[in-house]
Amino acid sequence: xxxxxxxxxxxxxxxxxxxxxxxxxxxxxxxxxxxxxxxxxxxxxxxxxxxxxxxxxxxxxxxxxxxxxxxxxxxxxxxxxxxxxxxxxxxxxxxxxxxxxxxxxxxxxxxxxxxxxxxxxxxxxxxxxxxxxxxxxxxxxxxxxxxxxxxxxxxxxxxxxxxxxxxxxxxxxxxxxxxxxxxxxxxxxxxxxxxxxxxxxxxxxxxxxxxxxxxxxxxxxxxxxxxxxxxxxxxxxxxxxxxxxxxxxxxxxxxxxxxxxxxxxxxxxxxxxxxxxxxxxxxxxxxxx
Amino acid sequence: xxxxxxxxxxxxxxxxxxxxxxxxxxxxxxxxxxxxxxxxxxxxxxxxxxxxxxxxxxxxxxxxxxxxxxxxxxxxxxxxxxxxxxxxxxxxxxxxxxxxxxxxxxxxxxxxxxxxxxxxxxxxxxxxxxxxxxxxxxxxxxxxxxxxxxxxxxxxxxxxxxxxxxxxxxxxxxxxxxxxxxxxxxxxxxxxxxxxxxxxxxxxxxxxxxxxxxxxxxxxxxxxxxxxxxxxxxxxxxxxxxxxxxxxxxxxxxxxxxxxxxxxxxxxxxxxxxxxxxxxxxxxxxxxxxxxxxxxxxxxxxxxxxxxxxxxxxxxxxxxxxxxxxxx
Numbered sequence: 001x002x003x004x005x006x007x008x009x010x011x012x013x014x015x016x017x018x019x020x021x022x023x024x025x026x027x028x029x030x031x032x033x034x035x036x037x038x039x040x041x042x043x044x045x046x047x048x049x050x051x052x053x054x055x056x057x058x059x060x061x062x063x064x065x066x067x068x069x070x071x072x073x074x075x076x077x078x079x080x081x082x083x084x085x086x087x088x089x090x091x092x093x094x095x096x097x098x099x100x101x102x103x104x105x106x107x108x109x110x111x112x113x114x115x116x117x118x119x120x121x122x123x124x125x126x127x128x129x130x131x132x133x134x135x136x137x138x139x140x141x142x143x144x145x146x147x148x149x150x151x152x153x154x155x156x157x158x159x160x161x162x163x164x165x166x167x168x169x170x171x172x173x174x175x176x177x178x179x180x181x182x183x184x185x186x187x188x189x190x191x192x193x194x195x196x197x198x199x200x201x202x203x204x205x206x207x208x209x210x211x212x213x214x215x216x217x218x219x220x221x222x223x224x225x226x227x228x229x230x231x232x233x234x235x236x237x238x239x240x241x242x243x244x245x246x247x248x249x250x251x252x253x254x255x256x257x258x259x260x261x262x263x264x265x266x267x268x269x270x271x272x273x274x275x276x277x278x279x280x281x282x283x284x285x286x287x288x289x
Numbered sequence: 290x291x292x293x294x295x296x297x298x299x300x301x302x303x304x305x306x307x308x309x310x311x312x313x314x315x316x317x318x319x320x321x322x323x324x325x326x327x328x329x330x331x332x333x334x335x336x337x338x339x340x341x342x343x344x345x346x347x348x349x350x351x352x353x354x355x356x357x358x359x360x361x362x363x364x365x366x367x368x369x370x371x372x373x374x375x376x377x378x379x380x381x382x383x384x385x386x387x388x389x390x391x392x393x394x395x396x397x398x399x400x401x402x403x404x405x406x407x408x409x410x411x412x413x414x415x416x417x418x419x420x421x422x423x424x425x426x427x428x429x430x431x432x433x434x435x436x437x438x439x440x441x442x443x444x445x446x447x448x449x450x451x452x453x454x455x456x457x458x459x460x461x462x463x464x465x466x467x468x469x470x471x472x473x474x475x476x477x478x479x480x481x482x483x484x485x486x487x488x489x490x491x492x493x494x495x496x497x498x499x500x501x502x503x504x505x506x507x508x509x510x511x512x513x514x515x516x517x518x519x520x521x522x523x524x525x526x527x528x529x530x531x532x533x534x535x536x537x538x539x540x541x542x543x544x545x546x547x548x549x550x551x552x553x554x555x556x557x558x559x560x561x562x563x564x565x566x567x568x569x570x571x572x573x574x575x576x577x578x579x580x581x582x583x584x585x586x587x588x589x590x591x592x593x594x595x596x597x598x599x600x601x602x603x604x605x606x607x608x609x610x611x612x613x614x615x616x617x
Contacts, residue, residue: 173397180350180392181412181463182385191411195402 009202012275019271025264029079036080045069045077045230053247063249066242074230075253081231082213082261085146089212093151094205097158098197102189104159105166113163120156128153128215129222136224146225150212158204165197199276206269210262217258232258297327300471300503301349301367301388307360308344308353308527316576317360319344320527323602326471329501331494333514333535335550336524337572342507345524346473349505350388351380385416389469391493393476395456399448405459406444409466416467431462435492454485461493471503478513490517512554515539523547526573526583533608543608543615545590582612590614 013019036042046069054064062071104116123131132149139145169175170193178188194201219225220233221240232254239251301324308319319341326332336342347353349365351372365372367387372380384390392398400408406428413424425444432440435458448456457477464472474493478486494517497504506518514521515535522532523546531544542548552566570587573579579586585595592614600611 173392173394174400176352177390177392177398177460177463178400179352180384180390181467182381182383182416183412184381187411187415192400192403196400198402 009272009275013268013271016271016275018267019275022264022268022271025260026268029261029264030083032076033080033083036077042073042077042080045074049073056249062253065238065250066247071235071249071253074235074250075232075257077230078232078235078254079257079261081226081229082216082258085150085216085226086209086212089147089150089154090205090209092147093154093208094158094201096151097155097204098162098194098201100155101159101162102166102194102197105163106170106185106189106193108163108167108170116159116163120159123152124156129219132219133224146216146219150215154208154211158201158208161200161204162194162197165200166193169193169196199273202276203269203273206265206272210265210269213258214262297329298368299325299327301326301365303345303349303366304364305360305362306345306348306365307363308341308348308357309360311356311358318357318527318575319348321362322524322527322529324522324529324532326503326505328470329498329503330520331497331504331506331518333506333508333511333518333521334524335508335511335514335521337509339572339575340524341527342524343475346390346475346505346507349473350384350390351375351377352384385412385464385469386467387469388471388473389464389467390473390475391457391460391464391477394480395453395460395477396448396480398460399456401448404445404447405451409444409459409463412463412466427466428462431465432458434465434496435462436488453481454489457481457485457489458492461489461496465496465500465502468500469502471505472497473505473507475507476509478508486513487516493517510554511539511550523550526578527575528583528611530584530612531608531610533610537608541616543605543610544584544612545588545614545616546584547610548616590616 013023032042048068049070050060050064050068052064052066052068054060054068056063060070060072062075065071065074100116100120104113107113128149131153132146135149135152136145139148166189175188175192178192183191216225216231217233217236220231221237223237225231225233235250235254236258239248239254242248242250303322303324306319306322306324307317310316310318322341322345324332324334324345334342334345344353344357348359348363349372353359359373363373367383372383399405406425409428409431410421410424413419413427414421417427419427428444429440432443437443437455437458443451443455443459448459451459457480461477472493477493478490481489490513494504496502504518506514508514511521518535520533521535521538522529523538523544524530525546531538531542531547533543538547539551542551546568549566549568553568555565568587573583573586579596581594581596581598582588582591582600585591588595595613598613600613602609602611603615
């Protein structure tokens with residue numbers, strides 16, 4: 001998308017209270033994650049910082065776990081884990097979905113389209129968690145197993161949406177004009193079609209971002225997700241056992257971090273959809289201004 | 290100017306061009322069009338909606354809609370090279386670079402999410418291999434030649450911020466960008482108001498004459514053809530019924546259809562009480578063309594044989610027509 005249009009979308013998001021709130025929350029989480037990567041905080045999540053099962057106190061704001069590790073620090077470090085998974089998954093599955101959807105839609109009912117539709121149908125037909133377990137087994141615990149499984153599944157929805165939109169855009173006069181001036185299909189798709197599907201890509205990207213975080217939590221909870229690191233899913237898995245003995249801080253901390261981020265992102269996707277929808281009141285007012 | 294020693298080179302020779310519906314051998318929308326264009330020539334192709342003039346233009350670019358196909362006799366030769374049956378890649382090399390088309394609807398023929406400058410530059414980069422700086426300079430030069438006062442400002446604008454006339458000028462600049470030898474202008478002024486129509490067409494023909502670019506002006510308006518072309522071809526029901534130098538065609542139409550069309554052109558200094566000419570009846574359905582001459586049912590001069598036999602081409606000096614009962 002052009003920078004001008006991008007700035008316009010951002011300006012409209014900020015003008016909406018919920019848009020501003022969700023963007024703010026997202027920025028705060030992003031800052032936490034960046035801080036962890038840069039080593040400002042959270043890097044000592046595995047250290048035994050205090051006594052076991054310490055209640056919340058000025059030293060340990062959310063208490064400690066059964067090994068005496070600081071729960072807040074673990075939750076903070078998990079934020080970085082969540083971003084490490086969600087960012088590449090959202091970017092790559094949106095990119096693959098856009099390219100595949102654009103190609104399928106532009107050559108719709110040709111062999112490429114038939115093949116891509118078959119591929120999407122096949123991938124969508126495999127139960128998701130089964131696919132991840134199979135991939136994890138095939139890749140022998142490779143660090144990117146989870147990413148790969150999520151991308152393999154998440155790109156199809158984006159591709160289907162982009163395909164439908166491409167079929168619509170393909171019939172517009174400016175695409176004819178581009179063909180008349182001798183541009184090749186790849187140039188037309190990349191230059192004239194995909195930029196016009198940016199609304200879909202932004203909203204889809206946001207939704208995939210949340211889905212990736214949620215799936216990571218579920219997979220880690222099941223023991224086939226994050227390894228050799230910390231994540232909200234692992235904390236919730238631990239916490240689920242500990243609730244039985246009356247220790248609920250692990251569970252609450254991870255759930256709360258997860259809940260707030262997912263809520264904010266859902267709000268953001270919702271607000272984005274409103275801002276980008278040309279039929280929405282805001283966009284119309286802006287165009288006439 | 291056109292002496293026997295300086296015969297201009299023939300750019301395009303279309304012969305027997307037939308366009309049919311796919312899966313329907315009976316119905317032809319273009320029926321054996323013969324057309325020749327030499328370098329720098331301005332040819333007006335006039336006719337009613339549905340007469341096949343746009344399809345004739347699209348055939349020259351290999352861009353017929355998927356539901357249509359060329360008939361077996363069709364031949365389109367560009368500088369002597371047969372184009373019918375070319376691969377898509379060869380067509381693509383030709384489009385824009387040898388033959389450019391200015392589209393019909395200026396407001397929708399530009400990508401809405403990209404600026405005019407970016408769209409022009411993209412074309413110049415991919416089709417002429419210019420770098421960013423020379424592409425920008427070239428864009429400004431092109432727009433300036435189209436009498437745009439502030440080309441630099443226009444480059445940063447989005448299509449929805451522009452008037453129809455400005456959009457059309459940008460599209461003309463894009464057509465000229467690759468220095469084609471032939472420009473097909475398909476009803477380019479129909480969507481514009483009358484004063485803009487006149488200036489845009491004037492600028493286009495002027496630029497074409499300056500650069501020696503041939504122009505195929507597709508229009509339903511014989512007035513436009515008179516103002517800007519050397520030669521005119523009149524189409525009816527997928528066939529060229531008369532072709533002649535503009536002055537001859539207007540002064541002395543031979544085909545009754547041409548005469549009827551000319552009578553329907555409003556003229557400012559004519560007596561207002563005299564009604565404009567109209568042509569009785571309707572254009573026949575291409576799936577059920579009458580036997581003989583397609584215009585016969587609407588023709589005042591029609592003879593008995595007009596309704597049974599197809600009139601062949603009568604050639605007369607530098608003009609030709611298809612009629613058994615030509616006007617004097």
